Amino acid sequence: MHGAPQRTRARLRTRGARRRLALAGASAALFFVPALSAAADGTAEPGGDGRTPVQLLAVNDLHGNLDAVPGPAGSVHRKGPNGELEQVQAGGVSRLATLLDRARERARGAQSLTVAAGDMIGGSPLLSAAYHDEPTVEALETLGLDVTAVGNHEFDEGPEELRRMDAGGCHPKDGCADPNRPYDGADFPYLAANVLPRGAEKAGKAERKPILPPYWIKKLPGGERIGFIGLTTKDTPSVVSASMTKDLVFADEVETIDRYAGELDRRGVKAVVALVHEGARPPAKTYDATCGKDGAADRLDGRIQTIAEQASPKVDLFVTGHSHEPYMCSVPDPAGQPRLVTQSASFGRTFTDLRFDIDRRTGDVVRSSARAEAHAVTTDTPEQQRVDRVVEKWRARSAEMADEPVGYISDDIPGRGAPDPETPLGDLITDAQVAATREAGAELALLNWGGVRSDLTYRASGKEGDGVVTYGEAFQVQPFDNPLVTMVLSGKQLLTVLRQQFSGENEGYPQVLQISDELRFDVDMSRTGADRLLTDTVRVNGEPVDVSRDYRVTVNDFLSQGGNGFSELKEGTDRQSVTRDLAAFTEYLKSRSSPEAPIAPPKADRITWR
Structure with a gap:
């Protein structure tokens, strides 16, 4: 680079x-x-x-x-x-x-x-x-x-x-x-x-x-x-x-x-x-x-x-x-x-x-x-040529890397643009993070909502063809290239982390985590603060959380340092980092999909809202 x-x-x-000049003949839908x-x-x-x-x-x-x-x-x-x-x-x-x-x-x-x-x-x-x-x-x-x-x-x-x-x-x-x-x-x-x-x-x-x-x-x-x-x-x-x-x-x-x-x-x-x-x-x-x-x-x-x-x-x-x-x-x-x-x-x-x-x-x-x-700025607006030349100059330099296919999907997988706090793309990414950190003993993964930066769309944005996920598209979803950190949390600590979605810094604006397939819980938004998490519904691999048991949990480096108000994650022990979030995502797409067997959007049903 x-x-x-x-x-x-x-x-x-x-x-x-120059910027005071109008573009001759340009038209756009302005609202x-x-x-x-x-x-x-x-x-x-x-x-x-x-x-x-x-x-x-x-x-x-x-x-x-x-x-x-x-x-x-x-x-x-x-x-x-x-x-x-x-x-x-x-x-x-x-x-x-x-x-x-x-x-x-x-x-x-x-x-x-x-x-x-x-x-x-x-x-x-x-x-x-x-x-x-x-x-x-x-x-x-x-x-x-x-x-x-x-x-x-x-x-x-x-x-x-x-x-x-x-x-x-x-x-x-x-x-x-x-x-x-x-x-x-x-x-x-x-x-x-x-x-x-x-x-x-x-x-x-x-x-x-x-x-x-x-x-x-x-x-x-x-x-x-x-x-x-x-x-x-x-x-x-x-x-x-x-x-x-x-x-x-x-x-x-x-x-x-x-x-x-x-x-x-x-x-x-x-x-x-x-x-x-x-x-x-x-x-x-x-x-x-x-x-x-x-x-x-x-x-x-x-x-x-x-x-x-x-x-x-x-x-x-x-x-x-x-x-x-x-x-x-x-x-x-x-x-x-x-x-x-x-x-x-x-x-x-x-x-x-x-x-x-x-x-x-x-x-x-x-x-x-x-x-x-x-x-x-509707997409039927003409492109200003001066700025477009700048963009295309840089696009040419990164095109080979950006256009590389890394996976296949059968339909749109909404992330940043999803209507609900739990997103299909968040589910997919956390599943990828668990798979990538199994060697570190990962049992489940948590991801901050802001760590999902875009959506994956089925329709091709370039020459790659419909349903093809390019490296550039995967990068747009996970651009921070954060190290993944697998740590030990007790069952009690895990429950505290899940409560922090709705309490402390996050009480006024809940920060709902994206969660891997191993985790399930219910939320009642008619309650306030930490009580919104219905503790008795939290399950790991189908079993109630054992407060005295240790769990290996994967998060990104930002969360591991207590980002977004998840201070309890700073207390996690026995930390190990074996890969980064973008690499985990692209490797999962490569290994779990093909033109004949594309990945379908997850159902985003891991959190139940009462």
């Missing part, structure tokens, strides 16, 4: 002019929502006397998906003609670029900036991951990204790799594609206001320096300035492998926003946008979901609601990420004034077009002018 060729600064300096005003009494017209109109085009959680994600995980929901929900396939960074161009053209006269709220890289398909996400950085530069916050997945390979993505240089192990033209870093700033080196939190507030810049100031042609504060969830250590964040501290989001909003204010920057990689669930499931107009029943369900309610009124709007759920909401600030909080869908499936005015006299945002529209 190698790095990307150098991208010349001269070419990228011209991007601002608009009525403009959402941050004011309770309607939306003021932008660009009036003494005002400068601004456009922010916002994305988040791309995860290196340069291509559209196949299957349900790559779809968005919209209302059909009779009000019913229907799914529409969406995504593809080249199509996203086309629609961003069109949005900029529609906003002619406004100052347009493109921003992101983290997780633009990490957990990526082979097309990007084979080159340590340098293809995604180049594609984002080409489509005109101006600034991004870091997300938790920007730390998948640790802080030093993040610094390399920002500043450039050859990968320390895999080198560069051309040693004479090393990777030159991102031409957009990464912001990490609340990410501190361990120990820095003990220093005085003024001496606490984050590992990357806390904010970025954009000066508009008329002299107006906009400050962008970028930060990630303080829970990053629980959703990234602990070894990658052990030398970092993730400070409280509200405290961080307040600090830097005050600093920007002292520098005379009155228009402030927070790019926060923390999210929530909206009241509706459509890609154009809105909220904040009908009281408590119309709120965001998650931490960003509280952050937005508590953070400094000096911040004028929030662009968020992390939950992958699209929304455009109005949330009151501590002064009781409404402000927009938005998020786009993950994987490049949608983007948000935010508009507002800056008062030229005060330099501040006119809150009553703020509004947002959501746009779906």
Whole structure:
């Protein structure tokens, strides 16, 4: 694996002019929502006397998906003609670029900036991951990204790799594609206001320096300035492998926003946008979901609601990420004034077009002018040629590896896009992990839901033919290449782990594990916390769990370190690692399927919901 060729600064300096051009003759199915005003009494017209109109085009959680994600995980929901929900396939960074161009053209006269709220890289398909996400950085530069916050997945390979993505240089192990033209870093700033080196939190507030810049100031042609504060969830250590964040501290989001909003204010920057990689669930499931107009029943369900309610009124709007759920909401600030909080869908499936005015006299945002529209990147959208050339260049380099057949399936096997917490693909992967770690004594396997990144679709996405699973498709499902750890848990500990799906950190948002065929249990969601697990129903190989007996359990390295709130797994003993999750998955597909005998989707009936 190698790095990307150098991208010349001269070419990228011209991007601002080029991205304002509309693609001649391009057409796409665009789905608009009525403009959402941050004011309770309607939306003021932008660009009036003494005002400068601004456009922010916002994305988040791309995860290196340069291509559209196949299957349900790559779809968005919209209302059909009779009000019913229907799914529409969406995504593809080249199509996203086309629609961003069109949005900029529609906003002619406004100052347009493109921003992101983290997780633009990490957990990526082979097309990007084979080159340590340098293809995604180049594609984002080409489509005109101006600034991004870091997300938790920007730390998948640790802080030093993040610094390399920002500043450039050859990968320390895999080198560069051309040693004479090393990777030159991102031409957009990464912001990490609340990410501190361990120990820095003990220093005085003024001496606490984050590992990357806390904010970025954009000066508009008329002299107006906009400050962008970028930060990630303080829970990053629980959703990234602990070894990658052990030398970092993730400070409280509200405290961080307040600090830097005050600093920007002292520098005379009155228009402030927070790019926060923390999210929530909206009241509706459509890609154009809105909220904040009908009281408590119309709120965001998650931490960003509280952050937005508590953070400094000096911040004028929030662009968020992390939950992958699209929304455009109005949330009151501590002064009781409404402000927009938005998020786009993950994987490049949608983007948000935010508009507002800056008062030229005060330099501040006119809150009553703020509004947002959501746009779906439907797969019938033409591909923007500049970005498409970048994608195809990298595809050619990884094609031989990506196109290798590794297995056969008889139908779609839903994973990330499955409607229920237990997924057919999760069942298949955990069965593969048990098979791969039998030599370490594995009796059962557990997998975090977030470890399944996509679906397996029967219909061919390339030239491989229907029902063929390629290495690239398997990699998209299991992109982290985590070591598998087989450990000893007592029966009592195993029950504690299963209770932690619904308690502790996971009480508000259950983290239902994917489980191998040896394990069965029932859940009653009418109960609360750990009591949701019906302990007397837990069976291993058909037998009730014996609290005094030891079991050999396989999990990935992330879970073994207590990730996603499963702290009991850190107590597992007699640990052994004999393979990695991707290798286990591909070997299982190779050994258990053929064109004549493809794998059928598991029934996903190991957990019973009462």
